[in-house]
Amino acid sequence: MKPLDPRLLRYARAARGVFAAGGILGLLRTLAIIVWSWALAQLITIVVLPMIGAPTGRVAEGAFPTSDLWWVLLVAGAALLLRSAAAWGMDTVAARGAVRVKSQLRGAALDALDAASPEREDERSDAELATSLGRGLDALDGYFSGYVPQLILTAIATPLLILVLLLADPVSAITVIIVFPIIPVFMILIGFATQAVQDRQWAQLQHLSASFLDVVTGLATLKIFRREARQSARIARETEEYRSRTMTVLRVTFLSGFVLDLAGTFSIALVAVTVGTRLVNGEFPLGLGLFVLLLLPEVFIPIRQVGAAFHASTEGLSASTEVFELIERERRPLDAPIAGHPGAAAARTGLRFDAVEILRSGRPVSSPVSFSVAPGEVVALAGPSGAGKSTLLAGVLGFVAPARGRISGPADIAWSGQRPGLLQGSVAENVALGDPEPDDLLVARALSAAAIPELDPSTLLGAGGAGLSGGQAQRVGIARALYRAWRRDADVLLLDEPTSALDAETEAAVCRALRAEAEGGRGVLVVSHRRPVLESADRVVELTATPSGVHA
Incomplete structure (x- = not known):
């Protein structure tokens, strides 16, 4: 189960537009975050410095006078509007893209089924195919609405924000670079566990669908031989098994979210302590310190949310993998192609x-x-x-x-x-x-x-x-x-x-x-x-x- 399968871009052209538009909007959102953090830090500095009297050391370094409060406030408001608009745009593009991607994948899969041999040897029932193309692809909504925007932000915002931190405060940036890999490591380890339980849940859902279709198809025969009660009990057992596996997936998802949040919180706290210590000692400007503290959570938010969103969209990923395999199952050509039609006026071919x-x-x-x-x-x-x-x-x-x-x-x-x-x-x-x-x-x-x-x-x-x-x-x-x-x-x-x-x-x-x-x-x-x-x-x-x- 790949976080981003290249086949998605190959078989669903709408996905390319989602990532392209999402990349542009993600860049605008990141720039808005940087400007908003800077403006908010300056606003707090302008308001707070007169209250603490004559600060010692470098605390007041680079601070704006009180007369600049209004234009800084205007910059902060503009940045906030741009950030909100970019976030809304990313969500809208992802939601609309999900509809088009699902339509294109379904169309490609149905075309593959139509062009393929009816003599299928993959032993997949019609119920399993219907489940993959129906419920399975519908689960891609969560993938596009939750996971894809955070993945784009992780790829664009995280490097850019770390670069800004490196220019603003090298000590904090180096600390972030050191502790940041902890979260991806946890994501990979948790991802293996999630994949295993999700695959079992998805297999159970397909088995339940196939069993239900078999019962409906043979209902008349079951009634004749008075075996309908036994089949009802079997469906109930398989439904309970599916419920149990679903709860296992949810339990792993919640635990993974807690672990990722805990790792991110510890990382942020480690940097915040160093910044706060230097502020207290007068070794750091107040405005710059606030800017670093405001920007710091934004560095970790995309990677934390991409992990949680990934676990929430694993069902759609499992189904899409099966759809990709279905599309790629090419119809085998004849070793000896049949000759062309000779035409009505020519002699017939045997x-x-x-x-x-x-x-x-x-x-x-x-x-x-x-x-x-x-x-x-x-x-x-x-x-x-x-x-x-x-x-x-x-x-x-x-x-x-x-x-x-x-x-x-x-x-x-x-x-x-x-x-x-x-x-x-x-x-x-x-x-x-x-x-x-x-x-x-x-x-x-x-x-x-x-x-x-x-x-x-x-x-x-x-x-x-x-x-x-x-x-x-x-x-x-x-x-x-x-x-x-x-x-x-x-x-x-x-x-x-x-x-x-x-x-x-x-x-x-x-x-x-x-x-x-x-x-x-x-x-x-x-x-x-x-x-x-x-x-x-x-x-x-x-x-x-x-x-x-x-x-x-």
């Missing part, structure tokens, strides 16, 4: 697998596969479950990359997966998904070819395609693939178990539609274990796990 082997979690899912799908041909891919049939289609689509071998084919491919993946909206919108200018006639033709002509294209579906039976949803998915093939003049049509939920008569109609596509010049590759589909194909490629591989 699909070819040359000794293709795909790994999952470092293990091959099948033996090396070699076969081709020529234009005008229907090829069925068969084999036992887990033999790698769907994985080969994922390799064609670019969802996974072959560990060895080559996949070659056209750029435009129409595809229908095992799950139709329907969205809320009309049937026509689902069939023409991704088409900026849907063709209503082509939608109706696709539904008819998919053996569902009776379905009105204007029928509205609920979330996940609610409102259709499993067989109807499957045929809408087939219609979508056909629509894309016709609309984009795709050379190859891929279908994964397209008839698993269909009756024999409907299945025969779908097989006739696939044959019609092949007769039109397209290559058709269909994964299926259904006998009617295998019998309607020109060739059947049987996948096995034997070392000899598959050749067809």
Whole structure:
């Protein structure tokens, strides 16, 4: 967990503006602090010196006459206004920047998820992703509103104030330089402890989110088997564990704040004692001594507050680290890129697998596969479950990359997966998904070819395609693939178990539609274990796990 991750500036451009504007405002605020401390010291000196009579030694050295009280008071007021305005500006810039940064990080993460393979191997559930992109990134508000302004002040104000102290009183400045590193050392030590407890709390929150989603998803099954009470008890236990870990984080945060304040107080007291001793002995001007004492706390305030603010924003930092990892998880390119589309007037391109082997979690899912799908041909891919049939289609689509071998084919491919993946909206919108200018006639033709002509294209579906039976949803998915093939003049049509939920008569109609596509010049590759589909194909490629591989 880094106090400032460079990836934040890389993936959220708004963060650069926050730090740039914050730097300028921080510099103005620091200058205002210096002027305010000087003016206040002079005001006190002007008022106090006449009260103590004739001071001894250097106490009255450099003091202004009483007649200068008003213009010094004016300078103090101007400095105070500038300091307040700069502080307000830093808070405003940080708060608005947090909104833009969260939006940009969410957008980049969602783009990464959209561009990445749906065949994710990171084993992260949707609930964990939602927690990171929702609650997790929202926790960056505390990071930007509390931590970032203090970090900027620490980087700008602290060196500048120490330099001013060095010019005003070298003895005090050297003392500050000696004792100042104590606070960062405590911050580092406390930071390690905070990181450990925060990581455990964040992991528990994600586990709680995933468990709750699992219970909601399987609630009907739990009710049938009368197991809902047990799951309620489990959720209650995990909620209590999360509460306990949250209290641990808060306890460490409060203790860390106390330690940092204690270290800063001791450091300030050490310098104040030396200044006070010299003032009493008449070895130091009163105005300069007051200036040093007023400026001294401002040296330690940013570093003390940055530590406290850092501990308060660790949840957002933990979530942002996961988001950065999600963004950086690039989609793996195919070892052999698929060739470009030859165009409607040119001869169609088929699909070819040359000794293709795909790994999952470092293990091959099948033996090396070699076969081709020529234009005008229907090829069925068969084999036992887990033999790698769907994985080969994922390799064609670019969802996974072959560990060895080559996949070659056209750029435009129409595809229908095992799950139709329907969205809320009309049937026509689902069939023409991704088409900026849907063709209503082509939608109706696709539904008819998919053996569902009776379905009105204007029928509205609920979330996940609610409102259709499993067989109807499957045929809408087939219609979508056909629509894309016709609309984009795709050379190859891929279908994964397209008839698993269909009756024999409907299945025969779908097989006739696939044959019609092949007769039109397209290559058709269909994964299926259904006998009617295998019998309607020109060739059947049987996948096995034997070392000899598959050749067809």
